Amino acid sequence: MAEAIDGYFLEHVGLEDTGRQVTPRSLGSELTPARALELFDAQLGSRHLDLAARWLRSTGRGYYTIGSSGHEGNAALAGALRPTDPALLHYRSGAFYLERARQGGGSDPIRDVLAGLVAATEEPMSGGRHKVFGRADLAVIPQTSTIASHLPRAVGVAFSTARARKLAVPSPWQADAVTVCSFGDASANHSTALGAINTAVHSAYQGVPMPLLFVCEDNGIGISVRTPAGWIASNFSGRAGLEYFHADGSDLVATVEASTAAATWVRRHRRPAFLHIGTVRLMGHAGSDVESSYRSSAEIIADHARDPVLGTARLLIGAGVLTAAEVVELYEAKRTEVTTVARSVADLPQLASAAAVMTPLTELDDAVRDVSSEAIELPEGTTLAQSINGALHQILDCHPQAVLFGEDVARKGGVYGVTRGLLASAGSARVFDTVLDEQSILGLAAGAGVSGLLPIAEIQYLAYLHNAADQIRGEASTLQFFSHRQFRNPMIVRIAGYGYQKGFGGHFHNDNAVAAVRDIPGIVVASPAHPDDAAPMLLACAAAADHHGAVCLFLEPIALYHTRDLHEDGDGGWLSSGRAERAEIGRARVYGNGTDLTLVTFANGVRMSLRVARRLEARGIGVRVVDLRWLAPLPVEDIVFHASATSRVLVVDETRRSGGVGEGVLAALVDAGYTGRMRRVASENSFVPLGDAALQVLLSENTIEDAALELMT
Numbered sequence: 001m002a003e004a005i006d007g008y009f010l011e012h013v014g015l016e017d018t019g020r021q022v023t024p025r026s027l028g029s030e031l032t033p034a035r036a037l038e039l040f041d042a043q044l045g046s047r048h049l050d051l052a053a054r055w056l057r058s059t060g061r062g063y064y065t066i067g068s069s070g071h072e073g074n075a076a077l078a079g080a081l082r083p084t085d086p087a088l089l090h091y092r093s094g095a096f097y098l099e100r101a102r103q104g105g106g107s108d109p110i111r112d113v114l115a116g117l118v119a120a121t122e123e124p125m126s127g128g129r130h131k132v133f134g135r136a137d138l139a140v141i142p143q144t145s146t147i148a149s150h151l152p153r154a155v156g157v158a159f160s161t162a163r164a165r166k167l168a169v170p171s172p173w174q175a176d177a178v179t180v181c182s183f184g185d186a187s188a189n190h191s192t193a194l195g196a197i198n199t200a201v202h203s204a205y206q207g208v209p210m211p212l213l214f215v216c217e218d219n220g221i222g223i224s225v226r227t228p229a230g231w232i233a234s235n236f237s238g239r240a241g242l243e244y245f246h247a248d249g250s251d252l253v254a255t256v257e258a259s260t261a262a263a264t265w266v267r268r269h270r271r272p273a274f275l276h277i278g279t280v281r282l283m284g285h286a287g288s289d290v291e292s293s294y295r296s297s298a299e300i301i302a303d304h305a306r307d308p309v310l311g312t313a314r315l316l317i318g319a320g321v322l323t324a325a326e327v328v329e330l331y332e333a334k335r336t337e338v339t340t341v342a343r344s345v346a347d348l349p350q351l352a353s354a355a356a357v358m359t360p361l362t363e364l365d366d367a368v369r370d371v372s373s374e375a376i377e378l379p380e381g382t383t384l385a386q387s388i389n390g391a392l393h394q395i396l397d398c399h400p401q402a403v404l405f406g407e408d409v410a411r412k413g414g415v416y417g418v419t420r421g422l423l424a425s426a427g428s429a430r431v432f433d434t435v436l437d438e439q440s441i442l443g444l445a446a447g448a449g450v451s452g453l454l455p456i457a458e459i460q461y462l463a464y465l466h467n468a469a470d471q472i473r474g475e476a477s478t479l480q481f482f483s484h485r486q487f488r489n490p491m492i493v494r495i496a497g498y499g500y501q502k503g504f505g506g507h508f509h510n511d512n513a514v515a516a517v518r519d520i521p522g523i524v525v526a527s528p529a530h531p532d533d534a535a536p537m538l539l540a541c542a543a544a545a546d547h548h549g550a551v552c553l554f555l556e557p558i559a560l561y562h563t564r565d566l567h568e569d570g571d572g573g574w575l576s577s578g579r580a581e582r583a584e585i586g587r588a589r590v591y592g593n594g595t596d597l598t599l600v601t602f603a604n605g606v607r608m609s610l611r612v613a614r615r616l617e618a619r620g621i622g623v624r625v626v627d628l629r630w631l632a633p634l635p636v637e638d639i640v641f642h643a644s645a646t647s648r649v650l651v652v653d654e655t656r657r658s659g660g661v662g663e664g665v666l667a668a669l670v671d672a673g674y675t676g677r678m679r680r681v682a683s684e685n686s687f688v689p690l691g692d693a694a695l696q697v698l699l700s701e702n703t704i705e706d707a708a709l710e711l712m713t
Contacts (some may be wrong), residue, residue: 046094064289068094073249151196152578156447186222380578406458449489462497488549516657594622
């Protein structure tokens with residue numbers, strides 16, 4: 001179906017010669033005729049890519065129709081930056097991408113984009129997994145259909161540009177690089193965007209270099225919901241510490257001048273700026289969007305007059321660079337070029353099996369399963385907290401690119417003292433406190449990881465992860481998948497969690513919900529229980545992150561941080577033996593070799609199960625306790641082996657019945673064809689209340705023992 005904007009352009013560009021007198025106009029100090037033609041070519045390419053996307057969809061061979069029409073002014077933004085400046089782009093950045101590719105050379109961006117539209121395996125970034133704007137050689141970090149979720153990462157990239165140089169570690173970005181991230185006006189209202197902007201300004205306020213250019217492409221509407229006129233300017237133009245620039249994106253000269261001024265300012269001052277580009281959305285939100293259901297025909301047609309491609313054509317005609325006929329000739333030549341390529345890619349092979357789709361994930365999984373930790377010496381009598389602290393010291397000593405940050409981790413040494421002494425040992429450039437915003441903490445980690453650093457971020461409590469989990473789920477964990485492992489963001493996220501904490505309780509400090517991270521493909525989730533395991537496991541995570549770009553979550557049971565005893569007061573049974581062994585990712589630890597019953601558990605459940613096992617053994621029941629240690633990848637081989645050894649398995653799960661770890665363990669046993677008896681005990685499907693009431697809903701030793709005896713009957 002013909003698009004109205006296509007006909008409108010051809011009709012009205014012809015009027016420049018025949019319908020009215022055009023006053024010749026200067027191209028301005030920043031724009032030569034040759035540069036204007038280069039930018040116009042990017043704009044034409046982007047427009048015809050949008051038209052080709054609609055045609056491909058109509059034939060059933062295209063899968064993505066969110067276009068860039070009306071936003072083609074962002075070609076000027078690309079022109080104002082260097083092709084080595086890291087870019088995290090809004091999904092309406094077709095013209096930016098084409099101009100960036102022209103600057104960088106060595107690629108065929110039109111074919112790249114079209115291959116993405118048809119999900120072709122030859123698409124060079126994601127390999128057919130998603131339509132993205134991304135290329136490693138163009139410093140364009142791929143995003144999917146981002147709604148501001150990339151802004152915290154952008155803050156991390158900008159921060160790390162200077163920090164990597166300060167630490168004298170390699171970074172893919174130049175020392176004076178400007179990080180650019182673009183987004184829409186509707187997305188500017190998202191808490192993620194506002195948090196990222198606040199973090200950038202907050203950091204710069206303290207003198208931290210933050211060479212970051214926020215670019216809001218304001219087309220005045222989010223799908224069908226209007227942005228109030230003047231809202232973006234009202235909200236951001238007067239923000240202290242955030243330099244503000246504005247341009248009409250339909251005016252190429254104005255956009256070039258504003259973009260150049262903004263990029264130059266950020267590069268010179270190493271502080272954040274906000275570039276507000278007024279744009280127009282043409283052809284609706286996407287091909288499936290029936291724009292006429294919420295906008296009048298008069299409104300839609302009126303917007304056609306603001307078409308930036310038409311605006312640039314008028315500029316070139318008015319300045320005597322081109323005639324109207326020559327503009328039409330260029331326009332139709334670009335149509336032919338794009339259409340020809342579209343036809344050539346329409347039937348390219350796509351990912352044809354689950355194995356092919358999952359290749360980046362399986363390669364990563366295979367790689368991390370081969371990781372073994374470095375050796376570490378733990379003094380006999382070390383607690384869990386001290387074990388983690390010792391590993392952090394070793395990581396900072398052995399990995400010069402490692403940085404550790406979070407709330408209260410520096411001078412205070414963490415709420416529970418786990419990071420005590422690290423600031424004095426490694427210095428404030430590597431151990432530092434952040435704003436109280438988990439989205440920004442995790443985004444900082446994701447941006448630092450893709451910029452040459454090895455970030456170790458702390459989320460103070462498990463409950464605090466949930467308001468920021470998309471930075472793991474939607475950003476960090478997906479990068480290798482959607483870039484076919486060409487981009488990686490190695491990171492370790494330490495999270496204090498689980499229940500049973502005494503004296504400081506309630507839901508937000510005793511959260512036992514891990515379902516939000518259990519189903520994320522491609523990440524490592526470690527959950528140590530014993531001091532002898534914690535340090536080697538953390539070192540294994542550091543190795544997996546450093547060597548393979550893994551995203552590792554390290555769930556630390558608060559109640560065991562300073563626990564010393566196991567069975568009786570003063571027995572020291574929960575202290576390190578001084579014989580810490582190397583840890584392998586995805587391998588369990590086993591206590592005992594009983595042949596009657598296997599208890600499969602993790603975290604606080606390990607200590608409870610060992611206490612119960614002693615009581616069961618006094619009854620003549622031989623027990624072995626399997627500490628999973630790794631919730632992802634789950635140690636399935638060890639689970640099945642030790643369950644089969646006794647033919648009776650009780651899964652001891654301190655998380656909730658619904659979404660808890662036990663579900664995955666039982667499913668793994670069923671999938672493996674295990675035929676013995678099995679049962680699980682878990683905490684209730686409840687939030688954790690304050691005080692002793694928590695014991696009514698959390699798993700207890702009595703519950704474990706009763707279930708074990710019943711299973712033995």
